[in-house]
Amino acid sequence: xxxxxxxxxxRMMTFSVEAVGINRGxxxxxxxQQPTPLFPVMEQKPLPLAGGEEAEYLLALxxxxxxxxxxxxxxxxPAAAHRDVERYSDKYHSTExxxxxxxxxTDWKRxxxxxxxxxxxxxxxxxxxxxxxxxxxxxxxxxxKIKEKEEVLLKLETLEKKEERGSSGEEEEEGEEKKKKxxxxxxxxxxEYDEEEFEEETDYVMSYFDNGEEFGGDSDDNMDEAIx
Amino acid sequence: MTAQEVRLCGLLLQEHFGEVVAKVGTHxxxxxxxxxxxxxxxxxxxxxxxxxxxxxxVQHGTCVFSSGRKAPGSPTEYRTSCDxxxxxxxxxxxxxxxxxxxxxxxELIIEELLQxxxxxMSSTVKTVADRLTQNMEEGRSMDYSEVSSAFSKxxxxxxxxxxxxxxxxxxxxxGTPATPATPAIPESFPDCYRVPHVTLIGxxxxxxxxxxGEDQRNAKKTKMDSETHGDEGIYWQVNFERxxxxxxxxxxxxxxxxxxxxTSSEIVRTMLRMSEVTTSPTATCTKPLSANEIFRSxxxxxxxxxxxxxxxxxxxxxxxxxxxxxxxESGGGMYVVxxxxxxxxxxxxxxxxxxxxxxxxxxxxxxxxxxxxxxxxQKQVEDFAMIPAKEAKDMLYTLLSQNxxxxxxxxxxxxxxxxxxxxxxxxxxxxxxxxxxxxxxKTVANLIERRLFESKESKRLLEKSQRxxxxxxxxxxxxxEPEQLTEVEEMITAPEKQQLEALRLHINKLDSAENQVDETxxxxxxxxxxxxxx
Numbered sequence: 058x059x060x061x062x063x064x065x066x067x068r069m070m071t072f073s074v075e076a077v078g079i080n081r082g083x084x085x086x087x088x089x090q091q092p093t094p095l096f097p098v099m100e101q102k103p104l105p106l107a108g109g110e111e112a113e114y115l116l117a118l119x120x121x122x123x124x125x126x127x128x129x130x131x132x133x134x135p136a137a138a139h140r141d142v143e144r145y146s147d148k149y150h151s152t153e154x155x156x157x158x159x160x161x162x163t164d165w166k167r168x169x170x171x172x173x174x175x176x177x178x179x180x181x182x183x184x185x186x187x188x189x190x191x192x193x194x195x196x197x198x199x200x201x202k203i204k205e206k207e208e209v210l211l212k213l214e215t216l217e218k219k220e221e222r223g224s225s226g227e228e229e230e231e232g233e234e235k236k237k238k239x240x241x242x243x244x245x246x247x248x249e250y251d252e253e254e255f256e257e258e259t260d261y262v263m264s265y266f267d268n269g270e271e272f273g274g275d276s277d278d279n280m281d282e283a284i285x
Numbered sequence: 286m287t288a289q290e291v292r293l294c295g296l297l298l299q300e301h302f303g304e305v306v307a308k309v310g311t312h313x314x315x316x317x318x319x320x321x322x323x324x325x326x327x328x329x330x331x332x333x334x335x336x337x338x339x340x341x342x343v344q345h346g347t348c349v350f351s352s353g354r355k356a357p358g359s360p361t362e363y364r365t366s367c368d369x370x371x372x373x374x375x376x377x378x379x380x381x382x383x384x385x386x387x388x389x390x391x392e393l394i395i396e397e398l399l400q401x402x403x404x405x406m407s408s409t410v411k412t413v414a415d416r417l418t419q420n421m422e423e424g425r426s427m428d429y430s431e432v433s434s435a436f437s438k439x440x441x442x443x444x445x446x447x448x449x450x451x452x453x454x455x456x457x458x459x460g461t462p463a464t465p466a467t468p469a470i471p472e473s474f475p476d477c478y479r480v481p482h483v484t485l486i487g488x489x490x491x492x493x494x495x496x497x498g499e500d501q502r503n504a505k506k507t508k509m510d511s512e513t514h515g516d517e518g519i520y521w522q523v524n525f526e527r528x529x530x531x532x533x534x535x536x537x538x539x540x541x542x543x544x545x546x547x548t549s550s551e552i553v554r555t556m557l558r559m560s561e562v563t564t565s566p567t568a569t570c571t572k573p574l575s576a577n578e579i580f581r582s583x584x585x586x587x588x589x590x591x592x593x594x595x596x597x598x599x600x601x602x603x604x605x606x607x608x609x610x611x612x613x614e615s616g617g618g619m620y621v622v623x624x625x626x627x628x629x630x631x632x633x634x635x636x637x638x639x640x641x642x643x644x645x646x647x648x649x650x651x652x653x654x655x656x657x658x659x660x661x662x663q664k665q666v667e668d669f670a671m672i673p674a675k676e677a678k679d680m681l682y683t684l685l686s687q688n689x690x691x692x693x694x695x696x697x698x699x700x701x702x703x704x705x706x707x708x709x710x711x712x713x714x715x716x717x718x719x720x721x722x723x724x725x726x727k728t729v730a731n732l733i734e735r736r737l738f739e740s741k742e743s744k745r746l747l748e749k750s751q752r753x754x755x756x757x758x759x760x761x762x763x764x765x766e767p768e769q770l771t772e773v774e775e776m777i778t779a780p781e782k783q784q785l786e787a788l789r790l791h792i793n794k795l796d797s798a799e800n801q802v803d804e805t806x807x808x809x810x811x812x813x814x815x816x817x818x819x
Contacts, residue, residue, distance in 0.1 A: 118377040133303040169361045
């Protein structure tokens with residue numbers, strides 16, 4: 058009984074046509090052949106936004122809040138994507154989020170143990186004098202084994218480097234020493250240390266290598282001749 | 286946790302906390318409670334960043350952690366919920382309300398707490414005093430005691446509450462199997478609204494012109510200068526529910542003012558104010574108040590005689606919106622404010638206005654008719670609405686296709702034969718309200734995406750203008766001549782200026798629209814929540 062009209066006659070429908078109000082002779086609206094457009098035309102235009110002092114103040118509050126949140130330590134930047142080649146402009150783009158992690162002091166008792174990050178690691182990237190001084194005190198108490206090993210290696214390194222570098226080298230060494238004393242994690246410390254090791258300690262002893270810097274230095278005495 | 290809500294939460298987290306937190310947050314929203322390892326594995330973010338993101342989320346109250354469900358020793362699980370994140374949309378409104386109620390001090394206190402998630406009273410007071418001092422003239426500074434008193438007032442009126450202690454956070458290793466699965470609700474805490482005794486004496490510090498050096502020195506000072514003020518470990522957070530009650534009251538009062546007149550709205554305001562502390566947040570109506578009490582508590586500027594007050598009350602009771610109801614005759618008449626009914630009426634008005642603005646006033650007439658008469662046949666709709674048949678049909682089908690109107694079948698025979706079934710049109714208010722609420726979430730998400738898109742398009746131009754502003758500011762600070770300033774200003778060409786202006790206008794419009802949609806969201810959410818509890 059039901060569905061008897063299926064296929065017979067174009068205009069049979071599953072519900073009673075009269076009851077819903079489509080009388081004979083009325084044309085049905087054209088059937089839809091494709092999905093509705095993404096931005097359909099609106100017959101009624103929407104009302105304008107509510108203006109007024111309150112709305113403007115709320116708007117200003119909202120935008121200020123957003124801006125303020127961006128500068129707080131809660132705003133976590135993803136790890137900066139390393140580009141394929143080091144570019145000159147990288148020096149001028151500020152990638153470090155300043156002293157974000159250091160600012161954020163919170164009561165670690167309210168967090169589960171596994172989230173307590175800051176208790177172990179003091180800052181690694183703070184290079185300013187104030188930070189290094191305070192951190193050196195902190196890190197001096199921890200992981201003495203690594204310190205000793207690093208110090209021995211450092212001593213060897215300093216002896217080698219003394220031959221090539223002048224006064225600028227000593228300052229760099231001190232900077233490197235400070236950096237290393239801040240580093241707590243073994244892996245990171247060894248990684249950075251290894252890099253520097255490779256920079257200075259190549260297979261070729263530096264003093265044997267003549268990189269041509271002394272060339273042309275002798276001819277400074279006699280300025281009459283042309284320098285080729 | 287619908288798809289639209291999750292999408293909106295992701296966008297809000299991204300705007301306020303960064304992409305990493307957004308990823309972690311949406312992952313938690315979609316997958317429910319998870320432990321740290323699973324989160325790291327499934328999101329693919331490094332351990333460090335995930336830990337930081339979870340800390341940020343926990344501090345702001347969006348994420349809760351509890352010991353694992355499987356066994357007492359299993360790792361902690363983290364859970365987020367949409368509601369708390371969606372509140373972020375309403376932050377400007379909270380701050381503005383605090384400003385109207387408690388002045389600039391209150392405004393800054395709420396703003397600081399919203400930005401940081403939770404803070405102790407002493408640190409809040411210090412930061413706010415510093416900020417206020419910054420904006421005052423030279424030589425004047427803000428005293429800590431003023432800020433403390435504003436803070437206490439906020440706590441007394443329950444706008445701020447203490448954070449509940451995290452059970453199981455510190456005692457995880459002690460192996461107590463009875464750590465509760467859900468963290469304690471702040472209200473269940475007896476000391477929730479007790480202001481601790483804090484010794485705070487001092488004035489706000491003004492930041493000097495050399496800001497960078499001062500910042501570092503100040504930062505160092507705060508680190509080394511850890512004076513205890515007697516309230517360590519007591520953290521305060523903003524009590525959103527209280528703000529919502531306040532917004533609800535305001536909505537009712539303004540509705541009465543629009544429908545009737547100013548005096549009636551003042552009467553309703555008085556009634557609501559008197560029942561602020563005696564009414565629980567989920568109550569259907571306020572406690573009954575006698576007309577005598579209302580008369581005594583009316584503000585002195587409104588000295589209306591007693592019989593007039595009685596007439597106003599009778600008018601309010603007879604009004605079809607049913608804001609005020611009569612609960613008895615003692616004491617000159619006992620009156621209540623029907624909170625849930627008022628919310629339902631406000632939601633209904635919202636639905637009607639949506640239909641009116643989308644489909645025209647005649648469709649709105651049909652919609653209102655169906656709301657009032659519940660079930661109507663096609664023919665009856667045409668008759669009651671006084672709209673010609675063809676147009677009525679058209680409008681009904683449009684509303685039906687948008688799911689604002691539903692078709693109810695009533696069979697005469699058990700086999701549901703179409704010729705022998707009644708087809709009635711009907712509107713169900715609650716499901717329609719829910720559907721519109723989801724539409725609102727989608728709207729806000731679209732607005733945010735469009736705003737991000739517009740900013741991204743003109744990123745280069747925005748950066749250039751920011752740099753030029755920075756150059757101008759530094760030049761002005763170091764005292765340059767006007768010619769230099771104009772020269773720098775001219776680095777932005779006129780068409781670029783126009784573009785910037787247009788961009789600013791668009792972004793302001795989109796932001797304003799978000800605020801406005803949030804008002805609708807609040808109404809609909811309150812209505813849906815009120816039906817859930819009653």
